[in-house]
Amino acid sequence: LNLSGHYRGINELEKVGFSGRLQMTGIHRNTITNRDWPIHKLKEIKDKRKLKNEESKNHMVVNEISLGEKLVLTQNEVIYWFNQYQDIKLSFENTNNQLKKLKESNDYYREMYEKHKKQVVLAELEINRLKELLDTKGINSELLKH
Numbered sequence: 110l111n112l113s114g115h116y117r118g119i120n121e122l123e124k125v126g127f128s129g130r131l132q133m134t135g136i137h138r139n140t141i142t143n144r145d146w147p148i149h150k151l152k153e154i155k156d157k158r159k160l161k162n163e164e165s166k167n168h169m170v171v172n173e174i175s176l177g178e179k180l181v182l183t184q185n186e187v188i189y190w191f192n193q194y195q196d197i198k199l200s201f202e203n204t205n206n207q208l209k210k211l212k213e214s215n216d217y218y219r220e221m222y223e224k225h226k227k228q229v230v231l232a233e234l235e236i237n238r239l240k241e242l243l244d245t246k247g248i249n250s251e252l253l254k255h
Contacts, residue, residue, distance in 0.1 A: 240250040 243250045
């Protein structure tokens with residue numbers, strides 16, 4: 110009982126047992142045992158406690174199971190992202206190799222172009238020299254096909 114003479118609260122009554130209630134209320138033990146409703150209420154409270162304890166045990170088992178499931182899901186996630194990484198790494202290496210080959214090919218054809226360009230310039234110089242030679246000999250170079 111509090112200062113005003115009322116119960117402290119239902120929650121406090123549910124936390125204590127039979128003798129604790131007697132002390133809290135100041136009622137004699139026979140007063141409670143001779144009435145039906147306090148006995149039924151105590152039985153309900155005990156049943157609730159028992160049910161709560163069972164639920165908490167079940168909840169712990171469920172938590173353990175869910176933790177195991179979470180571990181498996183996490184492992185699967187790690188494996189997935191590792192595989193993604195490996196695929197991207199392989200793709201990068203292949204693309205890098207293709208780029209190197211393209212650069213080598215580009216360099217090769219650029220060299221070939223420069224080589225042929227020089228040959229064309231040399232051939233044109235030779236043609237012009239021969240035309241001048243023909244002109245000096247009095248042969249008309251305009252009649253020749255280019």
